[in-house]
Amino acid sequence: MAPVAGAGAVLAGAAAVALLSAVFVLYELPLDAVLQRAFSLHKAHSVKNMETTLQLVRNIIPPLTSKKHKGQDGRIGIVGGCQEYTGAPYFAAISALKVLLVLVSQGADLSHVFCTQEAAPVIKSYSPELIVHPVLDRPSAVPNVEEWLPRLHALVVGPGLGRDDTLLENVKGILEASKARDIPIVIDADGLWLVAQHPALIQGYRKAVLTPNHVEFSRLSEAVLRDPVDGSDHREAVRRLSQALGNVTVVQKGERDVISDGEQVLECAQEGSSRRCGGQGDLLSGALGVLVHWALHAGPEKTNGSSPLLLAAMGACSLVRQCSRQAFQKHGRSTTTTDMIAEVGPAFRILFET
Numbered sequence: 001m002a003p004v005a006g007a008g009a010v011l012a013g014a015a016a017v018a019l020l021s022a023v024f025v026l027y028e029l030p031l032d033a034v035l036q037r038a039f040s041l042h043k044a045h046s047v048k049n050m051e052t053t054l055q056l057v058r059n060i061i062p063p064l065t066s067k068k069h070k071g072q073d074g075r076i077g078i079v080g081g082c083q084e085y086t087g088a089p090y091f092a093a094i095s096a097l098k099v100l101l102v103l104v105s106q107g108a109d110l111s112h113v114f115c116t117q118e119a120a121p122v123i124k125s126y127s128p129e130l131i132v133h134p135v136l137d138r139p140s141a142v143p144n145v146e147e148w149l150p151r152l153h154a155l156v157v158g159p160g161l162g163r164d165d166t167l168l169e170n171v172k173g174i175l176e177a178s179k180a181r182d183i184p185i186v187i188d189a190d191g192l193w194l195v196a197q198h199p200a201l202i203q204g205y206r207k208a209v210l211t212p213n214h215v216e217f218s219r220l221s222e223a224v225l226r227d228p229v230d231g232s233d234h235r236e237a238v239r240r241l242s243q244a245l246g247n248v249t250v251v252q253k254g255e256r257d258v259i260s261d262g263e264q265v266l267e268c269a270q271e272g273s274s275r276r277c278g279g280q281g282d283l284l285s286g287a288l289g290v291l292v293h294w295a296l297h298a299g300p301e302k303t304n305g306s307s308p309l310l311l312a313a314m315g316a317c318s319l320v321r322q323c324s325r326q327a328f329q330k331h332g333r334s335t336t337t338t339d340m341i342a343e344v345g346p347a348f349r350i351l352f353e354t
């Protein structure tokens with residue numbers, strides 16, 4: 001029996017090592033260095049390996065109790081949605097709602113969309129569960145959104161916003177008002193376009209997370225660092241951008257997601273799928289809005305000295321990639337972002353409730 005048990009232990013060890021190397025790579029260290037960091041050095045402020053990272057992410061998730069009322073675990077606002085783009089703000093808002101619904105039984109009033117008047121009925125028609133405010137192209141847009149800020153726990157700015165100057169001017173005002181209230185802000189898509197034009201908008205705001213794709217990352221880096229991106233070293237490029245922006249957390253999406261707060265650099269290589277359908281990034285920004293709120297709300301005893309925003313980013317990236325994997329297993333090449341949304345609940349359970 002002993003050799004069988006020994007073989008089992010070896011297999012289990014090999015599986016753990018394979019999993020570690022496949023899923024999270026810290027600083028692209030060789031695996032033995034990662035393991036050494038993970039199990040020997042115990043650096044207080046670094047997220048060490050997959051299991052500890054996922055455990056810390058699990059720690060920030062509020063407990064499920066029947067005593068909760070709706071909105072207690074998060075009410076998220078999405079700023080975006082114009083004549084051309086109605087899908088993106090819907091994807092962000094519904095993914096935030098689905099993540100929140102993992103914890104509460106009632107979904108009303110948890111996910112708000114602030115969009116233009118033309119986009120509002122379209123977005124509303126996708127889902128009766130979203131609260132839609134047709135205010136973004138009004139002269140009173142900033143005070144109209146400001147009225148809601150005391151009730152919102154995080155904002156996601158940019159999905160489907162477009163690049164109309166009047167809208168972008170209003171969004172500048174919304175960003176300033178949100179910062180003044182210390183509200184966490186996830187910035188994606190056209191919100192990143194705005195930040196590339198005016199980096200001072202979020203410079204040094206430690207409750208901001210930027211989620212650029214490949215193109216958006218290059219645009220931002222060139223605007224902020226004023227030199228072309230070094231494509232050979234993604235980790236250093238992301239760290240430099242974050243640092244130049246005053247340690248704003250940056251999540252560069254890609255084959256692996258590279259995440260940095262200007263000090264630490266983490267990578268999420270959770271298995272996803274090779275299917276790239278429009279809207280997956282919007283799903284990430286919506287889910288991240290919720291996780292950022294949870295992580296900041298959890299307090300240092302739950303995050304064990306790790307940056308809450310890095311944990312939130314790692315959690316949201318893992319979740320979206322797991323959704324992509326599960327949807328692809330069912331639908332193959334015909335997978336759409338809507339198929340991924342259906343996987344949010346099951347993927348959340350697999351990753352965070354085990």
Ligand SMILES: NC(=O)C1=CN([C@@H]2O[C@H](COP(=O)(O)OP(=O)(O)OC[C@H]3O[C@@H](n4cnc5c(N)ncnc54)[C@H](OP(=O)(O)O)[C@@H]3O)[C@@H](O)[C@H]2O)[C@@H](O)CC1
Pocket residue numbers: 084085086087088089158159160161162189190213214215216278279281282
């Ligand atoms: N259903 C909806 O409503 C959706 C609406 N959306 C909304 O659309 C708006 C504009 O967003 P955006 O991403 O198209 O912006 P932008 O910077 O102009 O990039 C366009 C250029 O970049 C390229 N390109 C893109 N990604 C790349 C990559 N990874 N690697 C390499 N190249 C890449 C791309 O090349 P192409 O694929 O077209 O050949 C093109 O040239 C924004 O509001 C967003 O939220 C989306 O959220 C999707 C769902």
Ligand SMILES: Nc1ncnc2c1ncn2[C@@H]1O[C@H](COP(=O)(O)OP(=O)(O)OP(=O)(O)O)[C@@H](O)[C@H]1O
Pocket residue numbers: 189212213214253254255256257272273274276277278279280281282283284317320321
């Ligand atoms: N090559 C890849 N392999 C696996 N997963 C990827 C790959 N590229 C991106 N992803 C994942 O897809 C998600 C969205 O990233 P993507 O780069 O498609 O964003 P995006 O271009 O902003 O999407 P959107 O179409 O919503 O604007 C992220 O969670 C990322 O981890």
Ligand SMILES: [Mg+2]
Pocket residue numbers: 188189213281282
């Ligand atoms: Mg995008």
